[in-house]
Amino acid sequence: MPAHTSVEEHLLALLPRLRRYSRSLTRSDADGEDLLQDCIEKALLNRDRWAGGNFRAWVTTIMTNLYRNGLRRGRRFPVLDLDAAETLASEEPASDPLERQRLAEILDSLHPDQRAVLMLVVVEGFSYAETAAIIGAPVGTVMSRLSRARAEMSARLKNRNIIHLRRQE
Numbered sequence: 001m002p003a004h005t006s007v008e009e010h011l012l013a014l015l016p017r018l019r020r021y022s023r024s025l026t027r028s029d030a031d032g033e034d035l036l037q038d039c040i041e042k043a044l045l046n047r048d049r050w051a052g053g054n055f056r057a058w059v060t061t062i063m064t065n066l067y068r069n070g071l072r073r074g075r076r077f078p079v080l081d082l083d084a085a086e087t088l089a090s091e092e093p094a095s096d097p098l099e100r101q102r103l104a105e106i107l108d109s110l111h112p113d114q115r116a117v118l119m120l121v122v123v124e125g126f127s128y129a130e131t132a133a134i135i136g137a138p139v140g141t142v143m144s145r146l147s148r149a150r151a152e153m154s155a156r157l158k159n160r161n162i163i164h165l166r167r168q169e
Contacts, residue, residue: 007047010055011040017056017124018063024119025067027108035070039063054130061134064116071112106156114149121146 011018018039023032043059050058107115113135120131121142128146132139 014056021119022063035067038066057130057134064134106153110149110152114145117142117145118149
């Protein structure tokens with residue numbers, strides 16, 4: 001973070017990425033917004049604890065820990081929220097109208113640890129080392145979870161493809 005940029009300005013610039021990540025964790029627009037708000041509040045209150053380095057990784061770590069703490073307290077998140085999942089898909093129109101829905105359902109069905117790693121590495125662009133620091137796990141665990149998440153998504157997408165049959169002429 002440049003010295004002339006305030007914490008508030010930097011957080012404001014990170015909002016779209018943090019919102020996407022919070023929604024992917026909670027699988028809900030409303031819960032995602034609550035998590036985002038809690039994260040921003042905690043980052044602002046603890047700005048003096050940031051030791052330098054990757055500010056985005058620091059804030060993402062705060063969000064990941066808040067989410068985990070919410071789960072430990074017994075907070076339950078909905079199984080599927082298609083509106084939130086649509087924000088994860090690209091802005092280009094899908095060739096298959098059900099493609100976004102299938103992708104959202106499959107992403108939502110992944111184990112939360114696998115989904116978090118997939119989102120951090122593939123969508124948010126964090127390195128394996130940064131992701132490991134964010135989730136508090138060894139790099140090998142990140143690589144393993146990512147590999148399993150990709151394999152699971154690939155297998156489920158393959159199994160859910162619609163096969164178009166043509167009539168013999």
